[in-house]
Amino acid sequence: MNARTLRKPLALAIAAALLLPGTAFAQTAKGRANKELELEARIAQLEAQVQALLGAQQQQQAAIAQQQGSIAQTQAQLDAVQVAQADGKPKIQSTPILASGNPDARFSFGGFIKVDAMATSTNAGEIADGSAGRMFYLPSAIPVGGADESRTDLDTHAQFSRFWFASDAEVQGHKARAYLEFDLFGGGMANLGNQASTNTHGVTLRQAYVSWDKWLAGQTWSNFQDVAALPDAVDFVGPTEGTVFVRQTQVRYTNGAWSASLENPQTVVAGYRSTSRTTSDDGNVPDITVRWTGKGSWGHVSVAGIARQLRQDTATTHASGNGYGVSLSGKYNLGQQDDLRYMLVGGNGIGRYVGFALGPDGTLDAASSDIEPTGVLAGFVAWRHVFNPKLRGNLMFSRAELDNDPAWTGLAVTKAAQSIHANLIYSPFPKLDVGAELTWGNRELESGADGDLRRVHATVKYSF
Known part of the structure; x- marks a missing residue:
């Protein structure tokens, strides 16, 4: 009931109060007195009813307002989850869910499930069971010098499935991010399970870093690597021998197109006239990298350089050397349906950065007092074509050459590797x-x- 509904009873009550006293003058004094008392009682009753109706109306309006407020709050919460922001990124939640995080921090989670099946044949021996070369293309694992067994090995796994967590926030005018990424390519089968029963694999840390404004600290892709130039491969990497591929701990500073970093100084050293290798962490000077990247509607181009110390200390020897390298990489769009991706890298003493350490950083001399840097020249080119919104294909060629000194290395070390890849992805x-x-x-x-x-x-991959 509203105010309009109450006007009519109230008007009748007022009219009665004004007209009826005039009629009372024609009556006797006694009748007039009785009538006045009766009218006063009626008017009091009507006033009480009006007050009751007004009170009920106010309560009803308050209840409606409260209900509308509750509906608006619920809709706002739904909008916070479902409505996209102007930059195209969905809002994760209306309130923080990080118990110990900064206020208004945004939490996100993602990854993919990837199932792989590979039928592999080699003509000079068999790749060892359970080795990384059975999981993805690893050129250093290609057998040389063995018997041609003329048979095919079938391997299946889901070890490259991946998941990540991130927290983004603006704190006192500073942009901050924490990022954790894992895959399942960890823990040997001998430690966790086997293909006869459980196929259990361990969770492996891929990336763990914090960034604030222009600074980054933690484990992530090397600043010497151009991840954006990697081809659209079915394999874990694809043109492995022709690309820089390293993740490691670092401190990085980025300002516009420029970035520089100090990174973990590991050295992969080969023995004198031997195929054996050791990985030394005796370095006391971080690897130093610098990168410039230019971007446009045409794609991107990037130039990077690295300088490093090579070092190995033992109880009886102290060997050292120096390494350096440069790379050119990028992606060039050939219209809306095609692009070219490429990388060219060369230098001395950067073996562990190229092709999953296809060659060592250097080789010990006869007295184990010096490390002779190993030269490397590597690269790839990949063409990507989109046939339609659901079908695309890629063609890749990759090659690496190592400049060994046979007087130091012997003749059993890798001289070169190359590969061709062709795929269709639906x-x-x-x-x-x-x-x-x-x-x-x-x-x-x-x-x-x-x-x-x-x-x-063959692969099936679903991203979430």
């Missing part, structure tokens, strides 16, 4: 990829002996 709906890739790889030794690898690789 996406029946967004975030789901079903792909197949053909790979041919070759590794050659300083002696001239070589071995080939042929692989058919």
